[in-house]
Amino acid sequence: MAQAQRITPRAQDFSAWYNDVIMQAELADYSPVRGCMVIRPNGYGIWELMQRALDDMFKATGHRNAYFPLFIPQSFLAKEAEHVEGFAKEVALVTHTRLKATGKAGAGAVVVDPASALEEPLVVRPTSETIIYAMLAKWIQSYRDLPILMNQWCNIVRWELRTRLFLRTTEFLWQEGHTAHATEAEAEAEARRMLGVYRTFQEEWMAMPVLTGVKTDGEKFAGALRTYAIEALMQDNKAIQGGTSHNLGQNFSKAFDVKYQTAAGGLEHVWNTSWGVSTRLIGGLIMTHSDDNGLVAPPKLAPVQVAIVPIWKTDDERGQVSGVGSQVRTDLEKAGLRVELDLRDTMKPGAKYFEWEALGVPVRLEIGPRDLASGQVILARRTGGKGPAPLQGVTDSVTKALDEIQASLFAAARERREQNSIRGATKAQFLEFIKGSGGFVYGGFCGDPACEAEIKQQTNATIRVLPDPEFRSKEAPKTCMWCGAPSIAEAVWAQAY
Amino acid sequence: MAQAQRITPRAQDFSAWYNDVIMQAELADYSPVRGCMVIRPNGYGIWELMQRALDDMFKATGHRNAYFPLFIPQSFLAKEAEHVEGFAKEVALVTHTRLKATGKAGAGAVVVDPASALEEPLVVRPTSETIIYAMLAKWIQSYRDLPILMNQWCNIVRWELRTRLFLRTTEFLWQEGHTAHATEAEAEAEARRMLGVYRTFQEEWMAMPVLTGVKTDGEKFAGALRTYAIEALMQDNKAIQGGTSHNLGQNFSKAFDVKYQTAAGGLEHVWNTSWGVSTRLIGGLIMTHSDDNGLVAPPKLAPVQVAIVPIWKTDDERGQVSGVGSQVRTDLEKAGLRVELDLRDTMKPGAKYFEWEALGVPVRLEIGPRDLASGQVILARRTGGKGPAPLQGVTDSVTKALDEIQASLFAAARERREQNSIRGATKAQFLEFIKGSGGFVYGGFCGDPACEAEIKQQTNATIRVLPDPEFRSKEAPKTCMWCGAPSIAEAVWAQAY
Numbered sequence: 001m002a003q004a005q006r007i008t009p010r011a012q013d014f015s016a017w018y019n020d021v022i023m024q025a026e027l028a029d030y031s032p033v034r035g036c037m038v039i040r041p042n043g044y045g046i047w048e049l050m051q052r053a054l055d056d057m058f059k060a061t062g063h064r065n066a067y068f069p070l071f072i073p074q075s076f077l078a079k080e081a082e083h084v085e086g087f088a089k090e091v092a093l094v095t096h097t098r099l100k101a102t103g104k105a106g107a108g109a110v111v112v113d114p115a116s117a118l119e120e121p122l123v124v125r126p127t128s129e130t131i132i133y134a135m136l137a138k139w140i141q142s143y144r145d146l147p148i149l150m151n152q153w154c155n156i157v158r159w160e161l162r163t164r165l166f167l168r169t170t171e172f173l174w175q176e177g178h179t180a181h182a183t184e185a186e187a188e189a190e191a192r193r194m195l196g197v198y199r200t201f202q203e204e205w206m207a208m209p210v211l212t213g214v215k216t217d218g219e220k221f222a223g224a225l226r227t228y229a230i231e232a233l234m235q236d237n238k239a240i241q242g243g244t245s246h247n248l249g250q251n252f253s254k255a256f257d258v259k260y261q262t263a264a265g266g267l268e269h270v271w272n273t274s275w276g277v278s279t280r281l282i283g284g285l286i287m288t289h290s291d292d293n294g295l296v297a298p299p300k301l302a303p304v305q306v307a308i309v310p311i312w313k314t315d316d317e318r319g320q321v322s323g324v325g326s327q328v329r330t331d332l333e334k335a336g337l338r339v340e341l342d343l344r345d346t347m348k349p350g351a352k353y354f355e356w357e358a359l360g361v362p363v364r365l366e367i368g369p370r371d372l373a374s375g376q377v378i379l380a381r382r383t384g385g386k387g388p389a390p391l392q393g394v395t396d397s398v399t400k401a402l403d404e405i406q407a408s409l410f411a412a413a414r415e416r417r418e419q420n421s422i423r424g425a426t427k428a429q430f431l432e433f434i435k436g437s438g439g440f441v442y443g444g445f446c447g448d449p450a451c452e453a454e455i456k457q458q459t460n461a462t463i464r465v466l467p468d469p470e471f472r473s474k475e476a477p478k479t480c481m482w483c484g485a486p487s488i489a490e491a492v493w494a495q496a497y
Numbered sequence: 498m499a500q501a502q503r504i505t506p507r508a509q510d511f512s513a514w515y516n517d518v519i520m521q522a523e524l525a526d527y528s529p530v531r532g533c534m535v536i537r538p539n540g541y542g543i544w545e546l547m548q549r550a551l552d553d554m555f556k557a558t559g560h561r562n563a564y565f566p567l568f569i570p571q572s573f574l575a576k577e578a579e580h581v582e583g584f585a586k587e588v589a590l591v592t593h594t595r596l597k598a599t600g601k602a603g604a605g606a607v608v609v610d611p612a613s614a615l616e617e618p619l620v621v622r623p624t625s626e627t628i629i630y631a632m633l634a635k636w637i638q639s640y641r642d643l644p645i646l647m648n649q650w651c652n653i654v655r656w657e658l659r660t661r662l663f664l665r666t667t668e669f670l671w672q673e674g675h676t677a678h679a680t681e682a683e684a685e686a687e688a689r690r691m692l693g694v695y696r697t698f699q700e701e702w703m704a705m706p707v708l709t710g711v712k713t714d715g716e717k718f719a720g721a722l723r724t725y726a727i728e729a730l731m732q733d734n735k736a737i738q739g740g741t742s743h744n745l746g747q748n749f750s751k752a753f754d755v756k757y758q759t760a761a762g763g764l765e766h767v768w769n770t771s772w773g774v775s776t777r778l779i780g781g782l783i784m785t786h787s788d789d790n791g792l793v794a795p796p797k798l799a800p801v802q803v804a805i806v807p808i809w810k811t812d813d814e815r816g817q818v819s820g821v822g823s824q825v826r827t828d829l830e831k832a833g834l835r836v837e838l839d840l841r842d843t844m845k846p847g848a849k850y851f852e853w854e855a856l857g858v859p860v861r862l863e864i865g866p867r868d869l870a871s872g873q874v875i876l877a878r879r880t881g882g883k884g885p886a887p888l889q890g891v892t893d894s895v896t897k898a899l900d901e902i903q904a905s906l907f908a909a910a911r912e913r914r915e916q917n918s919i920r921g922a923t924k925a926q927f928l929e930f931i932k933g934s935g936g937f938v939y940g941g942f943c944g945d946p947a948c949e950a951e952i953k954q955q956t957n958a959t960i961r962v963l964p965d966p967e968f969r970s971k972e973a974p975k976t977c978m979w980c981g982a983p984s985i986a987e988a989v990w991a992q993a994y
Contacts, residue, residue, distance in 0.1 A: 029632065032573070033566045033619065038632055041561035041647065048562060065541050069533035070621075070652055070668050071589075074596065075604035076529070084607055088596040092568075093609055094621065095592045097656040099571065099585040107572035110581055112590055112618050121609050122530065124567075124591065124621070135526065135535055144843070150538065155567055155652065159594040171567050346641070 007358070009292045014236040019165065021286055024358045025295040028165050035163040035170030039279065042359065043166075045303030046282055047173065051153065053205050053300070054175065054277070057197045063149040063177060068131050070155075071122035076130040080255040083129065086222025090159040092124040092170075124157040129223065129248070129274055132178045133256040140180060140270060142261045147190070148180040156278070166283035167240070167497050174278035180270040182260065184249070187271035191247040194275040195228045198243040206281065207298040207410035208232050208288045209417055210242060211440070211492060213465030218449050221274075225249030231464040231492070233417045234287035237438035239464050239494035242284055245275035283497070288413050295360030296382055298409050299402040306332055306398055307356040308341045311349045311368035321367045328365065328377070328394055335395045337402075357382060362405050363398055365389075381405055423473045425481055430493070434459045440494050442467075444477030444487025451483050461493045504855070506789045511733040516662065518783055521855045522792040525662050532660040532667030536776065539856065540663075542800030543779055544670065548650065550702050550797070551672065551774070554694045560646040560674060565628050567652075568619035573627040577752040580626065583719020587656040589621040589667075621654040626720065626745070626771055629675045630753040637677060637767060639758045644687070645677040653775070663780035664737070664994050671775035677767040679757065681746070684768035688744040691772040692725045695740040703778065704795040704907040705729045705785045706914050707739060708937070708989060710962025715946050718771075722746030728961040728989070730914045731784040734935035736961050736991035739781055742772035780994070785910050792857030793879055795906050796899040803829055803895055804853040805838045808846045808865035818864045825862065825874070825891055832892050834899075854879060859902050860895055862886075878902055920970045922978055927990070931956045937991050939964075941974030941984025948980050958990045 007024055008016040022028050027043030078084045098116035153175045163169050181187040195212055202208045210230045220227035224246040231239050253269040262268055289296040299305055308329055310321035322343055329341045342352050356364055366378040379397060380386035383405055389397040420439030430441050456462050466489045477487045504521055505513040519525050524540030575581045595613035650672045660666050678684040692709055699705045707727045717724035721743035728736050750766040759765055786793040796802055805826055807818035819840055826838045839849050853861055863875040876894060877883040880902055886894040917936030927938050953959050963986045974984045
């Protein structure tokens, strides 16, 4: 880890704080390529745990992984009209395939060889509907081939102008599920099911409370019939979209002519869904839990769950505490925990504590000679609180602490969200709230895109979702929060990342 | 699975057989993008098992995963002279970032927007040395930061003119390890260690016997000091390079100015290694074990290890055999095996057998009413042989069969390789062998690149490796197999994929 640096306090500059947390914990770094980040091992370790948990859930719901090409012919993207309009302005285009020597040395030694121009430029995938549905057209003949339940883990490129580590980068990693069904009802159930999987993951693994619901037409995916989304509120009271699940209807199956023979012998277009979450979730995790001392990782997704820091002055003591530390590590690892034993000679214990805190490690065990004499160790929680735990049975104490930390992070984040949400807002209350501390505003919506656009233009707040029943206010709003016309649905507004 | 089709026999057309095996088992498919393949779930399942096994080994040897950008500035590639020369003619180049509407509908609706040209074109990574070592220059200050032991799993693009499914595709998936060390000796040991990891994986998991050794200068990686490689012999007696491990020396650290402060206070360039294996290994697996009935998957890498096929005529029988089948599946899964229970009503048992064979499933259990009456099931091995196994303790029988199949596949492949290798060859023997059935030829090599080039030009055979001691012939050759000059090392020649 690099030399310890002060982390800008959240209250002073949330954006600087966010970057400091990432740099201090060595989660990621800026690369020499515009808008592209490097995910360093500490950050990638979180992504690997996220992948494992999500992948298990995808497989438990019958999905299988596959891999489709990085490149999409330009003409494919154009086949679905809304889709190409949504992505045309932010695509990386491969146009040539050779470099040629200039005769100079070093950095200027090569230039693009104009003789290597492709007949048809290729788009680096901004999402894979078009290439996948072109393949489905080849694979699907009959109702017996349905449903097709697939997923792929891959990199995605969208040429974003303003980028932020994890939250918005030109290249990012994600998974994209793609399914094909015989009926509209099955596709709708699938889109809903995967939204539920995302909710379970984000609540139970990330300890991040979420709202689910449907996007308005203005905010839906380019080419979708309906987009369902999952939204969380960060500590600066801005929302983050943590994932989307699209019912694509027959839009793509018609564009790519994906048909199947029905049991009755007819020929129908299939019904599709697609759904995805990305490395952006790591940004959400950071902004949900971390504090002015650095990263706070929820135990289930912490690459290191327990840091053992032996304390010694003499060589004899070193032998004793490191022996016990080593035994404790073995016991904890046997219980399935991810553990580091910190025996570095070059740092004092205080500096080690500081470092493991910045890295977000949920539990730290301090093992000193005096504690050992009393048959105990000191158990410190990243979320606060520190006290003795008997050496005998320390695995149980640690497991219990990790469970409690996981639960308390979720509870604290939910409480914070509720404290920063207002319901049944009038236009005046909405304006005061959004321009003040910010948060989620629940209120009536008339359904008019013009009204939605005006709100966005004046306040930079957007409708995050029309929430699902379990998140709605007890009393349905009667009028639009903004224009006063009759409300067609309750909406949740916020400024968002 | 698609309608069963006949697989071209190997003896008739090995290349057609290879494609038929892949298509019949639905491992992969051609995509509409030139040279890019789609890895279908059956093929990707093998890759996932390969990844899990390799990743565990990489982590056990202290490596951590990270992720670096897909794009590399053109000028970076140019910094190491040999490197750019090696890759300049096969790179995908991103030159623009927007499409613009033409006013037409459908496929021709957009064209590249010339106003979106990048100042510096970006290369889609053909390998990541340059971008990674540019980052290492930022991260490494002192000897305390060393060694850096990293790996990434990602996609790679090399604009190949002649492509074949899995073996050579424009885009492929791989892992690339990248390490930085304080001394030349440590880098050398690392390059060797990872070659050993590849050998363990390919022998123990893929059941693919390999030779290891060093490449000649003419065959080494563009920018490496030394390239170690691992080579296997396919059923058509052509060799496949199953992985490489490079000692990069200080070539890249000098090009990217990656220096560290030594303990003594001096400033030195670091010593690097890089090493990789790719989805090409799936091609090697297919061509090592499969037969005229389709894929043969070694049990450790078979996505489905056991297919249970109940047999019934009446509904009563169906209830009985499917109940037992379900119980057997549960027992096998408890033992950690990957199992499918085939209860499809639409196919006869014989058709199911045929299908599970083509998919390469190592063990099939047939459960019929008569067998059950005798307290047994029929256990059929994909590699041949079929007989009763007691229902009581069937898990043990299956586990034993899988272990035996894994071992016998390796033994058979090794025997085949040895039968198709000749040692101490003269020029005449070499020519007869290579132009005949082909295989590995061991013989003396003078070390002259001109001699090596002449052999390649006349026979299309290349030196696969100068083999490591354990693979060398008992008697060291005294003269060059080709030119008769004194031999500097024994070499292994073959025609290769």
